[in-house]
């Protein structure tokens with residue numbers, strides 16, 4: 168394509184982490200034509216659990232049974248927090264829509280209620296989360312009721328030890344046992360990986376042989392827990408086969424990154440956005456971004472070399488340091504693409520507490536972009552930098568998603584809220600036929616150093 172041609176969209180989403188995926192999904196569901204640029208982000212490392220808000224305030228490490236009660240407390244006590252700025256009804260609808268899309272794309276979730284669930288992790292700790300994949304749900308009930316339970320792991324799988332989980336939980340869950348087996352076909356291999364085993368279990372014979380190895384070990388177990396590797400793209404089938412073959416409930420336990428549920432989540436989100444007509448540029452990044460009146464122009468670099476895009480609205484979902492949305496040098500933190508002002512401590516000395524495990528966390532983790540009520544990042548004067556630029560997800564200031572256990576919540580809720588503003592602002596599919604070429608697009612691109 169010539170450098171002087173540009174495809175037009177209602178919305179261009181920059182970033183394909185949880186926030187970018189949610190924004191692309193919601194934009195398509197609202198009838199907006201949408202292009203999404205970027206690769207997988209932190210999703211690959213995610214556990215599959217969709218945290219909404221579990222901890223507030225961080226310095227007290229107060230855990231909440233109801234994420235919605237937690238959100239109300241957050242709104243009262245920390246009104247600048249991005250999650251405090253999305254109303255509860257929108258958060259509910261956003262999660263319902265997101266989970267419904269995942270379920271229809273082959274990654275089913277348990278129905279969402281009003282409460283957080285408790286899920287055991289691969290090191291035997293208990294994680295408080297909101298959205299639980301169906302494959303993990305039986306573990307929530309087993310833990311709550313301390314049911315007789317067998318945990319099984321595989322020789323050579325270094326990222327998961329059933330024995331460690333049992334030893335950690337022994338006092339509070341006496342009816343928890345563990346067994347280790349060889350994975351069929353991998354007996355001679357000293358080290359095995361979850362993703363390989365997950366793929367192997369999609370083979371019916373391997374699946375049946377694995378079940379046959381576990382069945383004699385059941386004893387009085389009413390439920391069986393396994394590392395999260397029951398299939399990749401056909402995980403529902405594999406999970407069902409295990410439950411049928413063993414005759415008891417079966418649940419998965421999230422493993423260390425890169426996790427199989429993370430791979431499934433990414434696959435399901437990609438399928439969901441593609442099914443809704445989102446155009447994707449996975450192997451590209453946005454090199455430069457300029458604005459003229461009500462149109463933004465993006466220059467891409469990567470696989471499609473030199474492509475240009477026009478959009479009525481830009482959603483910046485480029486993440487923090489690992490996503491490369493923010494970068495830091497010796498003195499300060501910068502926003503990578505447009506050089507937007509970053510809310511941050513006055514000097515580097517203020518970035519970290521002396522105590523690495525300081526309960527309140529470190530100020531650097533709350534650095535990020537401040538926005539107006541319509542999710543538009545602010546310039547140095549405190550006004551929206553551009554009327555059609557929106558920022559969502561972990562790049563936003565005044566949150567610490569890891570400590571607050573609100574990663575997906577932050578991504579999904581802010582994506583919903585920003586897309587709602589864009590949809591209401593009148594961008595129409597008709598005005599932005601994605602295949603329409605504008606042969607006169609010759610805006611001078613602002614080269615941005617990334």
Ligand SMILES: Cc1cc2nc3c(=O)[nH]c(=O)nc-3n(C[C@H](O)[C@H](O)[C@H](O)COP(=O)(O)OP(=O)(O)OC[C@H]3O[C@@H](n4cnc5c(N)ncnc54)[C@H](O)[C@@H]3O)c2cc1C
Pocket residue numbers: 181182183184185186187204205206207208209210212213214215216217218219424451452453454484485486487489490491492504559560561562568573574575576577578
């Ligand atoms: C180890 C780990 C464990 C996690 N566990 C959980 C969990 O248990 N529960 C939970 O809810 N969530 C979990 N998460 C996920 C977490 O919710 C999200 O990763 C987090 O919310 C950040 O999402 P994000 O989309 O804002 O940013 P990121 O995931 O960082 O995505 C940023 C995206 O922007 C892209 N990008 C940056 N610059 C450009 C550019 N110029 N052009 C194009 N693209 C660009 C990047 O390539 C990337 O795709 C986990 C994440 C990690 C890393």
